Amino acid sequence: MKHLVKTLAMSLALTTSLGAIAKDTIKVGFVYVSPTGEAGWTYTHDEARKHVEKKFGDKVSTTYVESVAEGADSERVIRQLAKKGHDLIFTTSFGYMNPTIKVAKRYPNIKFEHATGYKQAKNVGVYFDRMYESRYLSGVIAAHMSKSNIAGFVASFPIPEVLRSINAFTLGFKSVKPDAKVKVVWVNSWFDPGKEREASDSLIDQGADVITQHTDSPAPVQAAEAAGIYAIGSHSDMSEYGKNAHLTAVIHNFNEFYEQRVQEVLDGTWQSENVWGGLNTGMTRLGEFNEVIPENVIADVEVLTTKIASGELHPFAGPLKNQAGEIMVPAGEIPQDSELLKMNYLVDGVEGKLN
Template sequence: MKNTFKILCLMLSLSISAFCFAKEPLKIGFVYVSSTGEAGWTYTHDQARLNLEKVFGDKIKTTFIENVAEGPDAERVITQLAQSGHELIFTTSFGYMNPTLKVAKRFPNVKFEHATGYKQAANVGTYFDRIYEARYLTGVVAGYMTKTNIVGYIGAFPIPEVVRGINAFTLGLRSVKPDAVVKVVWVNTWFDPAKEREAANSLIDQKADIITFHTDSPAAVQAAEDAGIYAVGYHSDMSAFGPKAHLTAAVHNWNGFYVKKVQAVLDGTWKADDVWEGIGSGMTEIAPFNKAVPEDVVNKVNALSKQIAAKTFHPFTGPIKDQSGKLILAEGEVMQDKDLLGMSYYVQGVDGNLK
């Protein structure tokens, strides 16, 4: 009886020890500038978050906070996540850059990954995809599909990331239709469906028969569907919002990157670095094509995509001139990353003021 009691005590002691030393799940936080929704920028990050839960199961616990304004509010939210035990925090909008760095300085043991930024620290890494590669390809599609030779483009903010996308799309468009024009309207917001819809309608009034955008909602796709014209989506496949209008989309895929970073934290090998990958790694994709896009166009775009992935073709290959006609890149030259990252001018073919 005494032996049985000793055995039971030992088993209980071992159980308590196992419970006490069981590893807590890695807490991961996500800060979103808009709602998760059913499409768009934030949607793509949240799909990657959900994928993490499938891949890692009970090894991790994720938290997300949506509709966080850039600026002081972002710093408050990021601080709350750090204070509540989150060991890895993804801040997913350009305007979160400085707030992320400020919080990171106060919490040196927390690891941060900031999307689209250019400032790193010992515990702050940055990441983005070379979405300009897919932008160029969607411009090629637009070149084959436009009849008016006028394409409308809704821009969020005039920062290099957005300008680079406009220029890449324009270069793709004019590789097919050298006289085509891209008309740009700035809305100065990442997410405002009403403003985006209004901008789309103004571009339609200017004879644009294809609309694309660098904003978060599918409002422009819906406007194109209602107007009976085409649209090129952005961030994610938005065909559900305009089945007839949506030709294709330039798409982000964060799944692999997020898995890699979480695994690195779990393994104790995480380090702050600057990641900028594209079609070749699967971080950038192009959405399925509308049936209205001719098969030969699909084949041409797919062939170009393979060339980009193999690094035998670069969307920013000279000759390239700016809006005023000044030569920016000589024939055959490939633009360097530092010049892509600091892009602050329109290429020829863009109609609008950069402000």
């Protein structure tokens, strides 16, 4: 009996030292880089937050702060959420990475999840979806629908996440039309409808008849609708902003991931992880298809989806050349995740410079 009591005490002490204590209720905070809105990157995260509330009911209370600038502002907001007793905090933009790590050091008993980053700590996990897989598929669709063989890409910042998107879209586009071009305009913002609209109009003036984006507002889709051309939405379905233009969208799905991580904090089993889910997990996918897309194109995309999900096809499989014609991935090779996470070049077929 004494041995049993001693064992239980040691087990409790170990559990406490790891912070792995089950809880009846928890507070979960979310930090957003743009308004929640009705479409886009932040919208998908807020939909996941609502999913968590519906799933857990009274066990979980959530708080969110939107339109938080990256840098000093985000550190202040993250710290405020920590001070207010949140048990789990999701920070949902690349520029929140270092502030998250800094705050996490001061609050070791709070769990943090950072989206799109690469720095982990004992109480900081990172997560993202392999949206480049869906980007590749969207490029295939865009190529089939383009007559000018020119696509326009409204881009936010020249970081690996965005470069993978541009490159994957271009590779999908060129898999159908090898001589096609993808023109890029940088807006240096995640969310700026005015700049995004100006960039889209500029690309249309340069001959692009399909517009896509790695930005948060539906302005590019609206520009395409006004110009009578096509668009690929980003982050969420944007069809309501361009009924005729919107072919499909590259969509994130964080619902199940958020649910899982919240459950683990409730159970006391949460551990820092690096999660990068693809088509095979449902973390990324294409949205509904516009009825103007031919059935044979949809059938081809469904086959490609299965091949990517199974690992038979990799969007960045070699030979892969950059804009200068240099081999970045040799023939017959597939880049490691560590290489993809550091991608710092644009592929052959992209017209535009790294800002």
